[in-house]
Amino acid sequence: MATSPRFELADVAALGNRLRANVGRAVKAVDEVVQDVLVALLAEGHVLVEDHPGVGKTALARAFARSIDAEYARIQGTADLLPADVVGTSIFNQREARFEFRPGPVFANIVLVDEINRASPKTQSGLLECMQERRVTVDVHTHEVARPFLVIATQNPLDYEGTYPLPEAQLDRFMVRVSLGYPSAEQEADMLAEHAAGDRVLDLAPVCSLNEVLGAQEAVTRVHASEALRRYVVAILERTRADERVELGASPRAGLMLLRAAKAAAALDSRDHALPDDVQALAPAVLSHRLLLAPEAMSANGAVAVVRDAVARVPAL
Numbered sequence: 001m002a003t004s005p006r007f008e009l010a011d012v013a014a015l016g017n018r019l020r021a022n023v024g025r026a027v028k029a030v031d032e033v034v035q036d037v038l039v040a041l042l043a044e045g046h047v048l049v050e051d052h053p054g055v056g057k058t059a060l061a062r063a064f065a066r067s068i069d070a071e072y073a074r075i076q077g078t079a080d081l082l083p084a085d086v087v088g089t090s091i092f093n094q095r096e097a098r099f100e101f102r103p104g105p106v107f108a109n110i111v112l113v114d115e116i117n118r119a120s121p122k123t124q125s126g127l128l129e130c131m132q133e134r135r136v137t138v139d140v141h142t143h144e145v146a147r148p149f150l151v152i153a154t155q156n157p158l159d160y161e162g163t164y165p166l167p168e169a170q171l172d173r174f175m176v177r178v179s180l181g182y183p184s185a186e187q188e189a190d191m192l193a194e195h196a197a198g199d200r201v202l203d204l205a206p207v208c209s210l211n212e213v214l215g216a217q218e219a220v221t222r223v224h225a226s227e228a229l230r231r232y233v234v235a236i237l238e239r240t241r242a243d244e245r246v247e248l249g250a251s252p253r254a255g256l257m258l259l260r261a262a263k264a265a266a267a268l269d270s271r272d273h274a275l276p277d278d279v280q281a282l283a284p285a286v287l288s289h290r291l292l293l294a295p296e297a298m299s300a301n302g303a304v305a306v307v308r309d310a311v312a313r314v315p316a317l
């Protein structure tokens with residue numbers, strides 16, 4: 001980073017626009033989904049995608065990877081996937097008579113983990129630890145993961161048989177949860193026409209370098225959040241905790257992530273300070289997967305409704 005020029009906020013916004021346009025060439029998705037992934041990338045978070053098969057999850061991850069010229073890896077969650085299959089392993093080099101580390105797929109910049117809930121709890125926790133710590137320890141040696149590092153993990157919302165649902169403490173590690181949903185009829189028809197010409201993702205050229213992404217990440221950390229905005233975030237968290245439909249409300253970590261995400265959104269809008277608007281726009285994607293609802297309130301969109309109500313009830317500044 002020392003060699004790159006300092007990133008200004010206008011550069012972050014321009015980079016965001018290039019990425020949105022490029023990803024949009026290959027993936028039909030509502031703007032919010034692409035925005036949420038972009039926010040997670042720039043705020044150094046990770047993304048949980050909850051969706052049905054065949055809606056473009058893989059296409060989205062690959063499109064982002066190509067757009068930023070990133071190394072990309074995919075891991076399929078299965079019951080017999082071992083932690084070493086994810087993080088890597090020490091192998092013995094006969095010639096040099098010593099162990100050397102063979103890095104696993106988690107050392108790529110963008111790592112798609114399909115059906116994370118099919119991996120065993122031990123493998124899930126190994127993966128989530130690297131997401132959090134951004135390093136891997138194997139046989140007392142510590143290895144830093146790549147930078148930037150973005151995990152996009154998927155789970156199928158309807159198919160729970162033979163899965164190990166992620167515990168709340170692990171869901172908390174994902175900055176945002178998004179769902180692509182089905183494209184509009186018009187978009188879907190366009191997609192069918194475009195696909196006749198082959199895989200759109202393969203046509204994408206990078207629109208920035210990894211170093212530019214790092215520069216943008218650094219610029220995001222310089223975005224200001226006022227005392228009042230911090231209190232606003234806390235008031236929203238408190239609302240979720242006080243809600244009768246909720247057994248476990250948003251944690252302080254959730255608040256940290258919401259504020260960080262809001263700063264990324266501000267930078268993407270060329271602003272040097274985050275606003276309640278940023279917080280409001282991101283609250284459902286950042287908070288809803290962290291809430292544990294009371295059994296009688298459980299429903300597909302129950303948690304999103306709780307977050308929307310909290311945002312609606314807390315007076316903005």
Ligand SMILES: Nc1ncnc2c1ncn2[C@@H]1O[C@H](COP(=O)(O)OP(=O)(O)O)[C@@H](O)[C@H]1O
Pocket residue numbers: 026027028029051052053054055056057058059060180183191200
């Ligand atoms: N929203 C979408 N935008 C663009 N292409 C899509 C979309 N949904 C599905 N596709 C196309 O359909 C196929 C399956 O999509 P894929 O990304 O592999 O789905 P998933 O990973 O969600 O199962 C791919 O060829 C992909 O390009």
Ligand SMILES: [Mg+2]
Pocket residue numbers: 054057058059114
């Ligand atoms: Mg897929």
